[in-house]
Amino acid sequence: MYKNLAVFLDRDGTINKDTGYIDSPGRLIIIDGVSSAIKRLNSNGFKVVVITNQSGVARGYFSKEALDIVNKRLEHILKKKRAHIDGIYYCPHHPDDNCECRKPKIGLLEQAKKDLNIDFKKSYVVGDKVSDVEIAQGIGGKGILVLTGMGRDEEKKLNHKPSYIAHDLKDAVEWIIKDSLKS
Ligand SMILES: [Mg+2]
Numbered sequence: 001m002y003k004n005l006a007v008f009l010d011r012d013g014t015i016n017k018d019t020g021y022i023d024s025p026g027r028l029i030i031i032d033g034v035s036s037a038i039k040r041l042n043s044n045g046f047k048v049v050v051i052t053n054q055s056g057v058a059r060g061y062f063s064k065e066a067l068d069i070v071n072k073r074l075e076h077i078l079k080k081k082r083a084h085i086d087g088i089y090y091c092p093h094h095p096d097d098n099c100e101c102r103k104p105k106i107g108l109l110e111q112a113k114k115d116l117n118i119d120f121k122k123s124y125v126v127g128d129k130v131s132d133v134e135i136a137q138g139i140g141g142k143g144i145l146v147l148t149g150m151g152r153d154e155e156k157k158l159n160h161k162p163s164y165i166a167h168d169l170k171d172a173v174e175w176i177i178k179d180s181l182k183s
């Protein structure tokens, strides 16, 4: 029933604390409750896909290699808690590059859809920014704003109401699981 459902998760401010441009694994601090929340998604049959804007690459703050090390470390930390991520996709471009992958554009999600055979309309997008919520509209799925990271400031900038506003990822995941049982 859940086979092609995905939960797209933003990284900074949603999974880990937004400590600025994260150029090394030492700056990676996982938000409380995140690994058990991801585990809950795993055991309920959702694919868990991380989608993240990392313009720090285009800005020259860190290399793609450094970013890969940070992402590998993130997967490793979660894996130790038995939480699994099905894919991590990032946009390395500058906002001025006008690429097709920087959120709120849906290029990263299109790629994941191809790789993992995801049904957009039954999927969810969770993040701490308006751009994350807008992506959900772009794919016809449901968007959830989390109030961790920049969430509290971003909440004031919302043009459209998200499907849900969650305290944190743990709260978002509980809502998603209940919501998915309704349809
Ligand atoms: Mg974020």
Ligand SMILES: [Zn+2]
Residues within 6 Å of the ligand: 091, 092, 093, 099, 100, 101, 102
């Ligand atoms: Zn891009």
